[in-house]
Amino acid sequence: xxxxxxxxxxxxxxxxxxxxxxxxxxxxxxxxxxxxxxxxxxxxxxxxxxxxxxxxxxxxxxxxxxxxxxxxxxxxxxxxxxxxxxxxxxxxxxxxxxxxxxxxxxxxxxxxxxxxxxxxxxxxxxxxxxxxxxxxxxxxxxxxxxxxxxxxxxxxxxxxxxxxxxxxxxxxxxxxxxxxxxxxxxxxxxxxxxxxxxxxxxxxxxxxxxxxxxxxxxxxxxxxxxxxxxxxxxxxxxxxxxxxxxxxxxxxxxxxxxxxxxxxxxxxxxxxxxxxxxxxx
Numbered sequence: 001x002x003x004x005x006x007x008x009x010x011x012x013x014x015x016x017x018x019x020x021x022x023x024x025x026x027x028x029x030x031x032x033x034x035x036x037x038x039x040x041x042x043x044x045x046x047x048x049x050x051x052x053x054x055x056x057x058x059x060x061x062x063x064x065x066x067x068x069x070x071x072x073x074x075x076x077x078x079x080x081x082x083x084x085x086x087x088x089x090x091x092x093x094x095x096x097x098x099x100x101x102x103x104x105x106x107x108x109x110x111x112x113x114x115x116x117x118x119x120x121x122x123x124x125x126x127x128x129x130x131x132x133x134x135x136x137x138x139x140x141x142x143x144x145x146x147x148x149x150x151x152x153x154x155x156x157x158x159x160x161x162x163x164x165x166x167x168x169x170x171x172x173x174x175x176x177x178x179x180x181x182x183x184x185x186x187x188x189x190x191x192x193x194x195x196x197x198x199x200x201x202x203x204x205x206x207x208x209x210x211x212x213x214x215x216x217x218x219x220x221x222x223x224x225x226x227x228x229x230x231x232x233x234x235x236x237x238x239x240x241x242x243x244x245x246x247x248x249x250x251x252x253x254x255x256x257x258x259x260x261x262x263x264x265x266x267x268x269x270x271x272x273x274x275x276x277x278x279x280x281x
Contacts, residue, residue, distance in 0.1 A: 034048060034049035034050070034051065034127060035048050035049075036048070037049060039096065039115060039116045039119035039120075040112070040115055040116075040119075042099060044097045044098060044099050044100070044112075045096075045097070045098070045099070045112060045115070045116070046076070046096065046097050047076065047094050047095065047096035047097070047116060047119075047120075048076050048077070048080070048083060048094070048095050048096075049092065049093070049094050049124075049127050050080075050083035050084065050086070050087040050092065050093040050094075050095070051087060051092055051127055051128055051129075052087045052088070052089075052090050052091070052092065052128075053087075057128075059125065059128060059129060059130035059133070060090060060091060060092045060128050060129055060130060060133075061090070061091050061092070061129075061130055061133040061134075061135065061167075061278070062091065062092045062093075062094065062120065062124050062129040062130060062131070062133060062134045062135065063086050063091045063092070063093045063094070063134075063135050063136075063137050063278065064093075064094045064096070064116070064117060064120055064134060064135070064136050064137070064146075065079065065082050065083070065086070065093060065094065065095050065137045065138065065139075065142070066095075066096070066098075066113060066136070066137070066138035066139075066142030066143070066145045066146050067079045067082075067095065067138070067139060067140075067142045068138070068139045068140025068141035068142040068143065068144075068173075068257075069100075069140070069141060069142075070101075070140075070141055070185045070189070071100060071101050071109050071141045071185070071189040072100050072101040072102070072185070072188065072189070073100065074097070074100070074142075075097060076095040076096060076097050079095050079257075080095075081258075081260065081261040081262070082095065082257070082260050082261075083095050084262070085260045085261065085262065085271055086260075086275075089271075089275045091135075091278065092124060092127055092128055092129035092130075094116075094120050094124070096112075096113070096116040098112035098113060098116070098145075099112055101188050101189050102188060105188070105189060105190070105191070105192045106189055106190045106192060106193050106199055107148075107155070107199075109145060109189075110145050110148050110149060110155055111155065111158070113145050113146075113149050113155075114149060114155045114156055114158060114159045114161070115159055117134070117136075117149065117156070117159070117161065117165075118159040118160060118161055120134065121134060121161065121165060133167060134165060134166060134167060135166065135167050135168050135169065135170070135278055135281070136149060136150055136166055136168075136169040136170070137169065137170040137171075137172075137274070137278075138170070138171060138172065138174065139172040139173060139174070139256065139257040140172070140173050140174060140175070140222075140223060140253065140257075141174075141175070142174075143170075143171035143172055143173060143174025143175075143176075144174050144175050144176065144201065146169055146170075146171060146174075147169065147171050147174060147176055147201040147212075147231070148201055148204070149166070150163075150166055150169040150209065150210065150212070151201055151204035151205065151206060151209060152198075152201075152204045163208075163210075164210075166210050167210060167211075167281055168210050168211040168212065168213070168242075168277070168278065168281035169210060169211075169212050169213070170212075170213045170215070170274055170277065170278070171212070171213070171214050171215070171228070171231075172215050172216070172256040172257060172270070173215070173216045173217065173220055173222075173223050173228075173253050173256045173257070174201075174214075174216075174223065174227060174228065174231075175223045175227050176200065176201040176202050176227045176228065176230065176231040177200055177201070177202040177226075177227055177230045177231065177234075178200070178227065179196055179197075179200060180196070181196065201231060202230055202231050202234045205231065205234035205235045205237070205238040205240065206235075206238050206240070207238050207239035207240060207241075208240075209235060209238070209240045209243075210242075210281070211241075211242035211243075211244075211277070211280075211281040212235060212240070212242065212243050212244070213244045213246070213273075213274065213277040214228040214231060214232050214243070214244065214245045214246070215228070215245075215246045215247075215248065215256055215270060215273070215274075216228040216246075216247055216248070216251075216256060217247070217248050217250070217251025217252050217253065217255055217256055217268075218247050218248065218249050218250060218251065219250055219251060219252045220251070220252055220253045220256075221252070221253070222252075222253035223253060225247055228245060228247070229245065229247075232244075232245040242281070244277060246273060248268040248270065250268075251267065251268055255267055255268065256268075256270055259271065260274070
């Protein structure tokens with residue numbers, strides 16, 4: 001049986017689960033002029049860029065983080081704690097808004113990510129980032145977007161990028177193998193797809209995939225851990241050279257993201273594990 005997202009509507013991630021804790025966090029270290037940078041004409045095609053403080057003039061590695069929210073909710077400002085955490089570890093970090101359901105449906109929210117990535121590649125040097133050292137990272141629906149951009153070559157090709165432009169990818173609690181579309185969330189986001197198989201990251205596992213780190217919580221009942229397990233298995237069967245899977249005991253769905261924040265890092269070593277993977281790749 002195909003892996004399914006648990007049979008209930010996925011709530012906007014962090015909105016009710018985590019933000020009471022995250023609200024106390026300070027905004028990240030945005031350089032002047034790095035908030036609401038436009039990468040397209042639509043009001044939601046905007047990004048925030050977080051830059052490490054100090055550390056010399058050498059170009060820094062870049063992480064492009066995609067937040068979740070059932071492809072229907074979310075705002076980049078809500079995830080400033082991610083930009084803050086990663087920039088504090090030396091990464092120029094980009095968090096971009098993208099168009100959402102019901103205004104758009106599959107594959108537009110992925111295509112917006114590709115356009116944003118092209119903008120980052122062409123402009124991140126102005127913010128101290130190294131355009132040849134770009135990594136993807138996402139949580140939940142954002143991990144889905146990140147994995148589709150990583151594994152299905154045509155999205156990057158459509159904006160003049162190569163699959164090899166992505167050095168590595170981190171997926172936190174992502175849905176990667178969730179047919180059939182039998183809940184409202186997936187019907188609304190993907191019900192228009194002509195070929196449902198083309199919506200599933202697990203079907204794009206390939207030998208030449210970049211290094212991939214998949215993490216989830218053992219107690220996640222929103223996006224079941226077997227999504228990560230099955231993608232890891234598919235990548236290994238395809239001959240991918242570097243696939244890491246980590247299941248954090250006791251963590252739920254939102255916690256793999258909130259554990260990145262300063263005040264909740266005690267929940268699990270997610271940040272340390274992610275940073276170690278990013279630095280190694």
